[in-house]
Amino acid sequence: MTSVDEPARPNGRIRDAARTQAEILDVATQEFARAGYDGARVDEIAARTRTTKRMIYYYFGGKEQLFTAVLERAYGVIREAEQKLDVEHLDPVAAIRRLAELTFDHHEQHPDFIRLVSIENIHGAEHIAASEKLGRIGSPALDVIRRILAAGQESGLFTADVDAVDLHAMISSFCFFRVANRHTFGALFGRDLVDPAQREHYRTMLGDMVIAYLTADRATD
Amino acid sequence: MTSVDEPARPNGRIRDAARTQAEILDVATQEFARAGYDGARVDEIAARTRTTKRMIYYYFGGKEQLFTAVLERAYGVIREAEQKLDVEHLDPVAAIRRLAELTFDHHEQHPDFIRLVSIENIHGAEHIAASEKLGRIGSPALDVIRRILAAGQESGLFTADVDAVDLHAMISSFCFFRVANRHTFGALFGRDLVDPAQREHYRTMLGDMVIAYLTADRATD
DNA sequence: GCGCTAATGTACGAACTAGTACGTTAGCTA
DNA sequence: TAGCTAACGTACTAGTTCGTACATTAGCGC
Structure with missing residues (x-):
């Protein structure tokens, strides 16, 4: 505390624009996810970075654009993951179940992303609307679903x-709710939806639900 | 603007504690739902009330407690609605479908409540945890589900x-997602989940899904 | 009618927060 | 190695925002 004045630079370069921007985005993602858009503090983001607040404005322009950049990167990660989906070699039932499970896993592994989406919805998706990158990028998952669905039907x-969009909504609903609402649900009903011990239980439940829906006997007209 | 100095009091009493508190809660509900906890402005709430900011602190103590009071009242409305559930005269299949539809309707009719729940989750449900009223009030709906489920099984x-809690989660997931995430979903996939023209479509979809899940042939072990 | 208290209004302050003006330097290029 | 610019840091400000000290009054109980 008294004798340390950080003489060594363990990571080499001092000036590295790409690294600085990435670091800001990392910290900003955490901070926005932690506290919401208005709750997040630009000063706090800066403090947890190796750079200063000045740099946030230098690279991103402002808080609003920083949040948009955070969203853009977060959605980019999703798209990447979806592009790696490899389920079409399975029969339709197994393929849909596998797809649902991967969606389930992805939601569980990215709670920050879920929170960002919740926050963006509170704000009417205005940042997505204002973003060129996020304008209307469908999701690769949608194409996969479309093909499986066609084969199965x-x-x-x-x-x-x-159709694929509605099925995607159905699968996402369950996965999203479980992560996004775990706090209120847990507080009100005393059940932790993200309890690791119940993970398989809910994963199976999701698959059963989707498959049952898709394959049900439709006795009615 | 120049000649009006509000001589008439159309509503009678000038001093009415209950009325003042209710009015504050009404406006606060809107403001918190609109902008989130940190985005909401105490001054704005006061301005849209017939009373002043002083009264908010007089009756509620502070912003945090005001938000808690808003949550308490909002959950109270839900509980009331759930107590009016009258579906147990139906056969189990019809009863569950009807219950799902009523849940669906309630979510659609109370988007502000959905937003408050989203907001409370962003903040880790800390206000619910701190509230005596909201400590562990199960929901009346849960009891209804429990009984229908038992009969059907x-x-x-x-x-x-x-079990009832998980089925409740399943039903709520779909209803909640549709309302809470309509903005991002609409922006990304170009489909308005709350489009009135699609209301029946999604309502039916929910019922089909739940019934299919509950009644599916379980060929496996 | 009188007094007492719950209910209410006004004006202000202290702290915070997004954003910026200005100054500095690393490190590439010629 | 000289110089130029992208990259970076410091210190500050203007505006906002929660909260409160102080002053006032309606109207109930006696």
């Missing part, structure tokens, strides 16, 4: 005639 | 062995 395995 | 109609 054609073969007669799937009786429901949902 | 006993009669063999329901093959799934979910």
Whole structure:
């Protein structure tokens, strides 16, 4: 505390624009996810970075644009993960179940992203609307779902005639709720939806639900 | 603007503690739902009330307690609605579908409540935890679900062995997501989940999903 | 009618916070 | 190695925002 004045630079370069920007984005992601847009403090983000507040404004322009950049990167990560989906070699039922499970896993592994989405919805998705990058990038997952669904429906395995977007909404609902609302749900009902011991239980429940919906006997008209 | 000095009091009493408190809660609910906890402005709430900021602190103590009071009242409304549930005269399948539909309707009719819940989750449900009223009030809906579920499982109609809390989570997921995430979902996928023209579509989809899950043939072990 | 207290209004302050003016330097290039 | 610019740091400000000290009054109980 008294004798340390940080003489060594363990990481080499002092000036590294890309690294500085990435570090700001990392910390900003945490801070926005922690406290919401208005609750997040630019000073706090700066303090937890190896650089200063000046740099945030230098690279991003302002708090609003910083949040947009955070969202853009977060959605980029999702898209990347979705592009690695490899389930189409399975039969439609197994493929959908696997897809649901991967969606489930991804939500669980990225609670910060879930929080950012919640926050963005509180603000009417105005940052997404203002972003060129996020304008209308569908998701790769949607194409995958579309193809599986077509195969399943054609073969007669799937009786429901949902489209891909609605099925995606159904799967996401369950995964999203479990992570996003775990605090209020836990406080009100005394059950931790993200309890590791219950993970498999909920993962199976999701798959069962989606498959049951897609393959149900439709006795009615 | 020049000649009006509000001579008439259309509503009678000038001093009415209950009314003042209720008015503050009404406006606060809107303001918190609009902007989130940190985005909400105490001055703004006061300005949109017939009273002053002083009264907010007089009756509620502070911003934090005001938000808690808003949550308490909002959850109270839910509980009231759930107490009016009257579906147990139906057979289990119809009863669950009806319950799901009523949950669906309630979410749609109370978007502000959904937003408050999202906001409270961003803050780790700390206000619920700090509230005596909200400590551990289960929901009346849960009891209803429990009874329907028991009847359906006993009669063999329901093959799934979910418990009431998990089924409640499943139903709520879909309803909640549709309202809470409509902005980001709409911006990203170009589909408005709350489009009135699609209301019946999603309502049916929810019912189909839940019933399919509960009544599916479980061929496996 | 009188007094007492709950209820209310005004004006202000202390602290915080997004954003900026100004100054400095690393390190590439010619 | 001289100079130029992207990258970076410091110190400050203007405006906002929660909260409060102080002053006032309506209206109930006696």
